[in-house]
Amino acid sequence: MKKIGKQTIQFEKNPTIISTASIVGPKEANGPLAKYFDKCLEDAMWGEKSWEKAESKIVKETVNTLISKSGIPTNKIEYCFAGDLINQCISSSFGLRELSVPFYGIFGACSTFVESIQLASVFIENGIKYTISCASSHFCSAERQFRFPLELGNQRPPTSQWTVTGCGSLILSSNGDGPHITHITSGKIVDMGIKDANNMGAAMAPAALDTLITHFKDTNRLPSYYDAIITGDLGYIGRDILIELCDKAGYNIKPNYNDCGILIFDKSKQDTHSGGSGCGCIASVFSGYLFEQLKTKKLKKILLVATGALMNSMSSQQGETIPGIAQAVSIEI
Amino acid sequence: MKKIGKQTIQFEKNPTIISTASIVGPKEANGPLAKYFDKCLEDAMWGEKSWEKAESKIVKETVNTLISKSGIPTNKIEYCFAGDLINQCISSSFGLRELSVPFYGIFGACSTFVESIQLASVFIENGIKYTISCASSHFCSAERQFRFPLELGNQRPPTSQWTVTGCGSLILSSNGDGPHITHITSGKIVDMGIKDANNMGAAMAPAALDTLITHFKDTNRLPSYYDAIITGDLGYIGRDILIELCDKAGYNIKPNYNDCGILIFDKSKQDTHSGGSGCGCIASVFSGYLFEQLKTKKLKKILLVATGALMNSMSSQQGETIPGIAQAVSIEI
Numbered sequence: 001m002k003k004i005g006k007q008t009i010q011f012e013k014n015p016t017i018i019s020t021a022s023i024v025g026p027k028e029a030n031g032p033l034a035k036y037f038d039k040c041l042e043d044a045m046w047g048e049k050s051w052e053k054a055e056s057k058i059v060k061e062t063v064n065t066l067i068s069k070s071g072i073p074t075n076k077i078e079y080c081f082a083g084d085l086i087n088q089c090i091s092s093s094f095g096l097r098e099l100s101v102p103f104y105g106i107f108g109a110c111s112t113f114v115e116s117i118q119l120a121s122v123f124i125e126n127g128i129k130y131t132i133s134c135a136s137s138h139f140c141s142a143e144r145q146f147r148f149p150l151e152l153g154n155q156r157p158p159t160s161q162w163t164v165t166g167c168g169s170l171i172l173s174s175n176g177d178g179p180h181i182t183h184i185t186s187g188k189i190v191d192m193g194i195k196d197a198n199n200m201g202a203a204m205a206p207a208a209l210d211t212l213i214t215h216f217k218d219t220n221r222l223p224s225y226y227d228a229i230i231t232g233d234l235g236y237i238g239r240d241i242l243i244e245l246c247d248k249a250g251y252n253i254k255p256n257y258n259d260c261g262i263l264i265f266d267k268s269k270q271d272t273h274s275g276g277s278g279c280g281c282i283a284s285v286f287s288g289y290l291f292e293q294l295k296t297k298k299l300k301k302i303l304l305v306a307t308g309a310l311m312n313s314m315s316s317q318q319g320e321t322i323p324g325i326a327q328a329v330s331i332e333i
Numbered sequence: 334m335k336k337i338g339k340q341t342i343q344f345e346k347n348p349t350i351i352s353t354a355s356i357v358g359p360k361e362a363n364g365p366l367a368k369y370f371d372k373c374l375e376d377a378m379w380g381e382k383s384w385e386k387a388e389s390k391i392v393k394e395t396v397n398t399l400i401s402k403s404g405i406p407t408n409k410i411e412y413c414f415a416g417d418l419i420n421q422c423i424s425s426s427f428g429l430r431e432l433s434v435p436f437y438g439i440f441g442a443c444s445t446f447v448e449s450i451q452l453a454s455v456f457i458e459n460g461i462k463y464t465i466s467c468a469s470s471h472f473c474s475a476e477r478q479f480r481f482p483l484e485l486g487n488q489r490p491p492t493s494q495w496t497v498t499g500c501g502s503l504i505l506s507s508n509g510d511g512p513h514i515t516h517i518t519s520g521k522i523v524d525m526g527i528k529d530a531n532n533m534g535a536a537m538a539p540a541a542l543d544t545l546i547t548h549f550k551d552t553n554r555l556p557s558y559y560d561a562i563i564t565g566d567l568g569y570i571g572r573d574i575l576i577e578l579c580d581k582a583g584y585n586i587k588p589n590y591n592d593c594g595i596l597i598f599d600k601s602k603q604d605t606h607s608g609g610s611g612c613g614c615i616a617s618v619f620s621g622y623l624f625e626q627l628k629t630k631k632l633k634k635i636l637l638v639a640t641g642a643l644m645n646s647m648s649s650q651q652g653e654t655i656p657g658i659a660q661a662v663s664i665e666i
Contacts, residue, residue, distance in 0.1 A: 001459055003411070007435050050651050078336070079519060086645070087420040089440045090653075093522060093643035097656040102340050102519035104448060105440040105643070105658075107422045115437060119452060126334055126459045186412060186435035189426060310426035310438070312419070318383050320423075323430040325438075 001125045005218025007186050007211075014180035015124035017294075017331070018173045019070035020287035023062045025139065025165025028276075028284065031265045036288035037166075038065050044140055044165050052086060055138035055165075059084070059095025062167040063134060070171050072130055074101065077171070079123055081116035082134040083107050084279055085163075086145060087312075091136050101132065109308030110137075110204075110233055111187065113168060113283040114327040117304075118184040121329070124172045136167035137278030146197070146313050159199040161235045161261055162272035168283025170291070179294040183330040185215040189310065191323040197316045201238020201274055204307035207324030208234060209245040211305060215328050216251060223253040227299045230290065231326075232282025232306050233261030235275030260285035282306050294333050301332045334458045338551025340519050340544075347513035348457035350627075350664070351506045352403035353620035356395045358472065358498025361617065364598045369621035370499070371398050377473055377498050385419060388471035388498075392417070392428025395500040396467060403504050405463055407434065410504070412456055414449035415467035416440050417612055418496075419478060420645075424469050434465065442641030443470075443537075443566055444520070446501060446616040447660040450637075451517040454662070457505045469500035470611030479530070479646050492532040494568045494594055494610035501616025503624070512627040516663040518548040522643065524656035530649045534571020534607055537640035540657030541567060542578040544638060548661050549584060556586045560632045563623065564659075565615025565639050566594030568608030593618035615639050627666050634665045 002010045022037045029040030039061070048054040059082070067074055080099060083106040084091035092105060108115040116133035123131055140150055142163040148154040172181070190210050194203040208231055216222065223229060223246075234242055239259045246253045260282040261275035286304060293299040305328045311320065335343045355370045362373030372394070381387040392415070400407055413432060416439040417424035425438060441448040449466035456464055473483055475496040481487040505514070523543050527536040541564055549555065556562060556579075567575055572592045579586045593615040594608035619637060626632040638661045644653065 003460060007411075052647060052651065078340075083440065085421075087647065088418075088442065088643065088645040090643065090645050090648050093656055093658075094648065094653065097522040097524045097643075100521050103522050103658060104452065104519070107416065107438040107440045109421065119437065122455060122459065126455065127336060186437070188433050189430040189436050191430045310421065310423065310430075312421040312423050314385060314420065315423050315427065318385060320427065323426055325426075325436060 007214050008218035009184050011125050011181055013125050013174060014182060015121040015172045016176040016178050016180040017170050018176040018178050019066055020170040020291045021062050021066035021069055022166060022168045022284040022287040023058050024284050028164055028166055028264060031270060033264055033285060033289045036292055037284060051138055051140035055091040055136055055141050056095040058167045059091050059136045062169050063096060063099065063132060066169045066171060072171060077101050077130045077132055078128050079104060080132040081106055081120050083112040084136045085142050108325060108327060109310055110277060110279050111306040111308030111325050111327045112279045114304055114306035114329050117329050118186060118327055120172045121181045121184060124174050129174050131172045132169060134169035135279035135283040137163050137280035139163045139165045142278060156273055157198045158273050159237055161200055161274045161277035163278035164264060164276045164281035164284065166280035166284035168287030170287055179331050179333040181329055182332050183219060185211055185218060185328040187211040187326040189323045189325050191321050193321050195321050200277060200309050201235045202241055203309050203322040204324040205234055205238045205241040205245060207326040208242050208305055208307045211326035211328050212246065213249055223251050223256065226256060226301045226303045229253055229257045229303045231259045233277040234259045234307060235261040235277060237274045297333060304329050304331060340547050341551035342517050344458050344514055346458050346507060347515060348454040348505045349509040349511050349513040350503050351509040351511050352399055353503040353624045354395050354399035354402055355499060355501045355617040355620040356391050357617050361497060361499055361597060364603060366597055366618060366622045369625055370617060384471055384473035388424040388469055388474050389427040391500045392424050392469045395502050396429060396432065396465060399502045399504060405504060410434050410463045410465055411461050412437060413465040414439055414453050416445040417469045418475050441658060441660060442643055443610060443612050444639040444641030444658050444660045445612045447637055447639035447662050450662050451519060451660055453505050454514045454517060457507050462507050464505045465502060467502035468612035468616040470496050470613035472496045472498045475611060489606055490531045491606050492570055494533055494607045495605035496611035497597060497609045497614035497617065499613035499617035501620030503620055512664050512666040514662055515665050516552060518544055518551060518661040520544040520659040522656045522658050524654055526654050528654050533610060533642050534568045535574055536642050536655040537657040538567055538571045538574040538578060540659040541575050541638055541640045544659035544661050545579065546582055556584050556589065559589060559634045559636045562586055562590045562636045564592045565618065566610040567592050567640060568594040568610060570607045627664065630666060637662050637664060
């Protein structure tokens with residue numbers, strides 16, 4: 001691997017995505033991408049006694065599906081990088097505690113999925129054969145933890161996003177001919193002083209801008225190099241802010257840019273206000289829909305940019321701002 | 334780098350620890366290691382309005398001290414790996430939001446510090462010049478979050494450990510002649526069914542055993558190879574369990590084994606029950622005391638094993654067990 005520019009690593013051996021898997025909840029099953037997911041749940045509890053246990057089960061079964069689809073024996077998988085939004089990342093650690101694969105817990109809020117791909121790809125580039133990357137979220141466990149328990153029936157402001165119930169995961173390999181990772185651009189923490197915990201898109205868009213512009217400069221590429229630039233998850237409001245910020249910086253991303261929070265739900269039929277969010281959004285949209293577009297060569301070059309809001313519910317109560325971060329990975333076939 | 338055995342990576346270029354820094358709270362300042370820390374606080378609030386803000390300030394100032402001691406300009410540092418115990422790891426993200434260095438948030442509970450060294454050392458081994466590894470904890474913010482607010486004045490059971498108020502951090506470099514990382518052994522999640530959130534030592538000891546034995550087998554080494562085997566933080570109860578478990582597995586670690594949770598407080602004068610704990614314990618004990626022992630060659634070969642309990646306060650309320658993990662790094666001079 002080779003460092004280029006300020007924050008980008010260019011790979012020489014091209015870590016390859018040989019398999020993906022995704023499981024989503026009932027609302028996501030009614031969205032436009034339903035057919036791309038491995039499993040759509042009819043009930044967000046999935047027979048468990050709590051939302052948290054349901055989320056862990058989704059993680060566990062997604063990774064089981066992943067391994068089974070890949071045909072790789074579990075004991076050949078050398079590392080697992082995983083994280084989620086629940087306090088102390090228990091959805092991942094409880095979901096994967098029986099996996100028996102060396103485990104790295106990570107936390108980048110909704111940037112976790114791409115962070116897990118970035119770290120895994122550095123291991124693969126340097127001699128490791130197989131790794132798992134994984135991220136999840138659950139609408140009900142996230143609402144209870146970050147905002148209000150669902151039973152309160154609180155109103156949601158128009159800027160709010162809907163946390164996706166879902167998990168996405170993938171296996172990276174040092175061999176294979178699937179879509180491969182060509183570059184990773186690692187994000188800095190960017191804090192522009194946004195304090196509204198119901199407007200994550202606005203809080204995260206400046207971080208997305210920072211990582212995107214850095215990526216373009218580091219790689220000497222223009223937005224038009226990519227068939228698609230996909231963020232996850234700025235939603236409608238964050239997307240519009242990012243397009244405007246990029247435009248002001250001299251980069252026109254509008255023609256080939258979209259956001260997983262917009263892709264996963266149907267705006268006209270599903271009222272999610274500003275779109276989807278949560279680690280599980282970009283994770284399931286990539287592992288389901290986008291990976292299929294790459295495999296079938298409908299998209300050949302994509303830049304996947306995951307954005308995270310690095311706050312908790314107490315920090316907002318203590319009057320803190322919401323720092324953002326964005327992690328990018330360039331994938332080609 | 335070269336994978337040896339099941340879970341160990343052997344480095345060829347030997348990522349070097351060129352600088353460390355540590356800041357601890359007032360209780361730690363009264364302990365036997367006080368003189369090794371860069372700064373000992375007189376007040377755990379450090380002029381801030383909340384324990385959480387105080388912890389973020391400790392992180393920020395520790396890393397500022399680290400960079401200043403190292404003489405490396407911040408813009409030469411390519412990645413920062415950091416984590417803590419507070420929900421969504423805000424101590425790290427708020428503490429380091431002005432750092433302007435590409436950031437990877439990680440979570441391994443009290444194994445976080447060694448996880449941050451492991452990941453950073455893989456980057457350094459493969460062409461990156463400088464990285465920061467960092468972990469922190471704060472007694473007051475941890476008690477409020479995991480157990481009870483201090484104002485309640487709850488009694489603590491004899492098995493409980495005292496979360497260290499402190500932060501430790503280090504810079505790894507591809508050059509230099511300080512103590513260097515020779516191997517990392519990455520841990521699996523191990524869940525032996527312990528449910529007592531006031532007995533973390535017992536919950537984490539089986540994970541420490543698993544990683545230790547794997548390390549000895551992977552490297553073909555015996556415990557006697559090391560001048561010191563140091564866990565963080567099993568405390569008194571966990572230490573005794575680990576010695577017994579190792580003995581049953583045919584490895585006698587007793588002569589050269591100790592635990593950071595035991596080292597940091599004075600058992601006879603400071604009543605912490607089963608010893609210290611928290612990400613900040615092994616982080617500050619290594620960055621302060623152990624690094625000094627290595628630099629002055631009082632210790633030449635150490636195996637540092639950080640253990641984490643991958644639970645949150647809600648998981649215990651939901652009747653869950655406490656999965657553990659242990660991450661190991663071999664350091665020599």
